[in-house]
Amino acid sequence: MNRRRHRRLAAFKAVVYVVLGLFFLLPIAAMVEFATRGVGISSPRTLTAFTSIGSDPELVDAITASLELAVITSLGMLALLLPTMIWIRLRVPQMVRPVELVCLTPLTIPAIVLVVGFAPIYNWIEINVSDSILMLALAYLVLVLPYCYRALDAGLSAVDIRTLSEAARSLGASWATVMWRIIVPNMSSAVSNACLLCVAVVLGEFTVANLLNFENLQVAISILGTGNASVSIALAVVSLVFVFFFLLLLSFLGRALSRRRGGAARA
Amino acid sequence: MGALDARPIGASWGGSRSAAEVRLEGLRRVYGSTTALDGLDITIHAGELVALLGPSGCGKTTALRLVAGLEDADGGRVVIDGRDVTHLPTSRRDSGMVFQAYSLFPHMTARENVAFGLRMRKVGVAERRQRAGEMLELVGLSTQADRYAHQLSGGQQQRVALARALAIRPSVLLLDEPLSALDARVRSQLRDEIRRVQREVGITTLFVTHDQEEALAIADRVGVMRAGRLEQLGPPTSIYSQPATPFVAEFVGLTNRLAGVVTGGAVDVRGIRLPLIATDTPDGPAVALVRPEAVSLAPALDGFNGPLSGTVIAVSFLGAVSRLTIDLGDTTVLVQVPTAEAAAHPGGSRVRIALRLDPVLITREGAQGRG
Ligand SMILES: Nc1ncnc2c1ncn2[C@@H]1O[C@H](COP(=O)(O)OP(=O)(O)OP(=O)(O)O)[C@@H](O)[C@H]1O
Ligand SMILES: [Mg+2]
Numbered sequence: 001m002n003r004r005r006h007r008r009l010a011a012f013k014a015v016v017y018v019v020l021g022l023f024f025l026l027p028i029a030a031m032v033e034f035a036t037r038g039v040g041i042s043s044p045r046t047l048t049a050f051t052s053i054g055s056d057p058e059l060v061d062a063i064t065a066s067l068e069l070a071v072i073t074s075l076g077m078l079a080l081l082l083p084t085m086i087w088i089r090l091r092v093p094q095m096v097r098p099v100e101l102v103c104l105t106p107l108t109i110p111a112i113v114l115v116v117g118f119a120p121i122y123n124w125i126e127i128n129v130s131d132s133i134l135m136l137a138l139a140y141l142v143l144v145l146p147y148c149y150r151a152l153d154a155g156l157s158a159v160d161i162r163t164l165s166e167a168a169r170s171l172g173a174s175w176a177t178v179m180w181r182i183i184v185p186n187m188s189s190a191v192s193n194a195c196l197l198c199v200a201v202v203l204g205e206f207t208v209a210n211l212l213n214f215e216n217l218q219v220a221i222s223i224l225g226t227g228n229a230s231v232s233i234a235l236a237v238v239s240l241v242f243v244f245f246f247l248l249l250l251s252f253l254g255r256a257l258s259r260r261r262g263g264a265a266r267a
Numbered sequence: 268m269g270a271l272d273a274r275p276i277g278a279s280w281g282g283s284r285s286a287a288e289v290r291l292e293g294l295r296r297v298y299g300s301t302t303a304l305d306g307l308d309i310t311i312h313a314g315e316l317v318a319l320l321g322p323s324g325c326g327k328t329t330a331l332r333l334v335a336g337l338e339d340a341d342g343g344r345v346v347i348d349g350r351d352v353t354h355l356p357t358s359r360r361d362s363g364m365v366f367q368a369y370s371l372f373p374h375m376t377a378r379e380n381v382a383f384g385l386r387m388r389k390v391g392v393a394e395r396r397q398r399a400g401e402m403l404e405l406v407g408l409s410t411q412a413d414r415y416a417h418q419l420s421g422g423q424q425q426r427v428a429l430a431r432a433l434a435i436r437p438s439v440l441l442l443d444e445p446l447s448a449l450d451a452r453v454r455s456q457l458r459d460e461i462r463r464v465q466r467e468v469g470i471t472t473l474f475v476t477h478d479q480e481e482a483l484a485i486a487d488r489v490g491v492m493r494a495g496r497l498e499q500l501g502p503p504t505s506i507y508s509q510p511a512t513p514f515v516a517e518f519v520g521l522t523n524r525l526a527g528v529v530t531g532g533a534v535d536v537r538g539i540r541l542p543l544i545a546t547d548t549p550d551g552p553a554v555a556l557v558r559p560e561a562v563s564l565a566p567a568l569d570g571f572n573g574p575l576s577g578t579v580i581a582v583s584f585l586g587a588v589s590r591l592t593i594d595l596g597d598t599t600v601l602v603q604v605p606t607a608e609a610a611a612h613p614g615g616s617r618v619r620i621a622l623r624l625d626p627v628l629i630t631r632e633g634a635q636g637r638g
Contacts, residue, residue, distance in 0.1 A: 170363065
C-alpha cells in the first residue's frame with residue numbers, strides 16, 4: 001500500500017520533471033539550433049554568433065551595466081529595507097501595515113505607467129546629476145521593492161525579534177548591534193532570497209530601461225535582434241544560462257551560510 | 268549538583284561587586300485606558316530575592332520591564348544602588364534579564380551567548396572565554412558549551428539564559444516567569460537551581476511568577492500584586508499564615524469562606540471561636556477565611572447533626588495529601604488531610620469537621636447578619 005503510493009508519487013514526479021524540462025529546454029534548444037546555423041542552407045554549423053558577443057563593445061558595456069545595476073540595486077534594497085523593516089517592527093509596530101502597503105504598490109502598477117512617472121524625474125536627473133545608466137538603479141529599487149519586502153518579511157517573522165532584541169539590549173547592545181549582530185544573522189537565508197529576487201528582476205528588466213532610453217542587457221539583445229538575429233538569439237541563450245547559474249550559485253551560497261550558522265533558521 | 272555548593276564563588280563572580288539595593292518608588296505605567304502600574308512601591312534589599320506574585324494582568328511583567336528599562340515609566344522612579352536610573356536606556360541599566368520565551372541568540376553557541384554581554388563591554392577574548400566557561404559551569408552546563416540553542420532542551424536553554432544574564436555581573440537580576448514554558452519536574456528542579464545560583468552569587472533578584480507555589484518556595488520575600496499595586500510584601504510564611512488582606516488570603520493558597528460573627532476580638536464560626544489576625548476588628552457579621560489544612564475530620568456519630576457535620580461530596584488525590592469537599596448543608600468546605608486519613612472518608616460518607624484555632628483573617632465582603 002505504502003510502497004504503491006510511493007511508486008505512484010515517483011512516477012508523477014518524473015512526469016512533472018519531463019514536462020517542465022521540455023517546456024523550458026525545448027525553446028532553448030531551438031534557440032541554440034538557430035544561433036549555430038551557417039549563412040547558407042548547406043553551410044556547416046558555426047559558433048560565430050556566440051564568439052562575436054564578446055567582440056561587440058556596445059554589448060559588453062550593456063552586460064557590465066546590467067551586472068553593476070544588479071549589485072547596486074541589491075545593496076540599495078538591503079540598505080533601505082532591512083533597517084526600516086526591523087526598526088518599525090521593534091519601535092513603531094503600528095506602522096507595519098502602512099509600510100507593507102507602500103512596498104507592495106509597485107506590484108499593482110504596470111511598468112509602462114511607472115515609466116510615465118519616472119520620465120520627468122529622469123529628465124531632471126540626467127541634467128542635474130548624471131546621465132549614467134547606473135541611475136536606473138533608482139527605478140529598479142522601486143520595481144524590486146514588493147518582492148524583496150515579501151522575502152525579508154518571511155525571514156523576520158521566523159525569528160522572535162522582540163525577545164532577541166530585548167535580550168541583547170539588556171546585555172548592553174546598541175540598536176545598531178542588535179540589528180547587524182543579532183537579527184540579520186538570523187535571517188541570512190531571507191536576505192539571500194531577497195538578493196536573488198532582486199538580481200533576477202534587474203537582469204531580466206526591459207520595459208523601463210527601454211522607455212527611458214538606457215541600454216541594459218535586455219535592451220541590447222532586442223536592438224541586436226533587429227540587425228543580426230543569430231547574435232541576438234545567441235546572446236539570449238548565453239544570458240539565460242548565465243542568469244540560471246548565477247542564481248543557482250547565490251541560492252547555494254545562501255543555504256551554505258545559514259547551515260554554517262548551526263541551522264539558525266530552524267530554531 | 269551538590270558539589271557546586273562548596274565551591275567558593277569569588278573566582279567566578281569577581282568578588283569585587285557588593286550586592287545593590289533596588290527601589291521601585293511610586294511606579295506608574297499607563298497603556299491607553301488601562302493602568303498597568305498604579306503607584307508601585309517595593310524595596311528589594313541587597314542580595315535578596317523578591318518574588319512578585321499576582322493574577323494575570325496585574326502588572327508584574329510591566330514592573331519588571333520598567334526596572335529593566337524596556338518600558339518607560341509614566342511616573343515614579345527606579346533607584347538601583349542609590350542611583351536614579353529611571354531615564355537610562357536598557358543597554359546602560361546594568362540589569363541581567365531572563366525571559367519567559369526562549370531568548371538565546373540562535374546563531375551563537377551557548378558559550379558565545381554567555382560571552383555576548385562581555386563582548387559588548389569590550390572585555391578581551393581570553394577573559395571573555397574564561398568567564399563564559401565559569402558561568403556555564405555555575406549552571407552545570409560546561410559540557411554543552413559548544414551547542415546551539417536548538418540542540419539544547421528548554422531547561423538547558425533557560426540555564427544558559429541565566430548564565431548569560433549573570434555573566435555581565437549585573438547589579439540586579441530580573442526573571443520574568445522563566446520556568447513557565449517548562450514541564451513540572453524540570454520546573455521545580457530549575458527553580459531550586461536558580462535559587463542556589465542566586466544565593467551563591469548573592470545578587471539582588473526580582474522574580475516574577477503567577478505560580479504561588481513557585482513564589483513561596485523560592486523567595487526571601489513575596490510581593491503580592493493586585494491591579495497595579497502591591498497588596499502585601501513579606502516572607503512566604505507570613506504571606507501564607509498572616510495575609511494582610513482577603514485578596515492575599517484567597518490568592519495565595521486555597522481558602523474556605525465561612526460565615527461568622529466578630530465579637531470581642533475573635534470570630535464565632537459555626538459554634539467555634541477562632542482568634543483573629545487583626546485583633547482590633549470591630550464587632551459584626553463577617554466571613555472568616557480558613558485554610559483547608561486548618562480543618563480536620565472525624566467520622567460523624569450517629570444522629571449527630573450540628574453545624575459541623577456534613578457529607579463528603581468529592582475527594583481529589585494529590586499525592587501525600589488529599590483534598591476533600593464537604594457539604595455542610597448551607598455551604599461547602601475544602602479539607603486537606605493526609606491521604607492515609609482521607610481513605611477513611613470515601614465519597615458519600617458522613618463526617619464531622621473541626622477547626623484548628625489558628626488566627627484567621629476576616630472579610631466583610633459577602634457577610635450577612637447571621638446568628
Ligand atoms: N504593550 C501593551 N499595550 C497595551 N496594554 C498592555 C501592554 N502591555 C501590558 N498591557 C496591559 O497592562 C496590564 C498589565 O500587564 P502585564 O503584562 O504587566 O501583566 P502580568 O501581571 O505580567 O500578567 P501575566 O501573568 O498574564 O503575564 C494588562 O492589563 C495588559 O493588558
Ligand atoms: Mg507577564
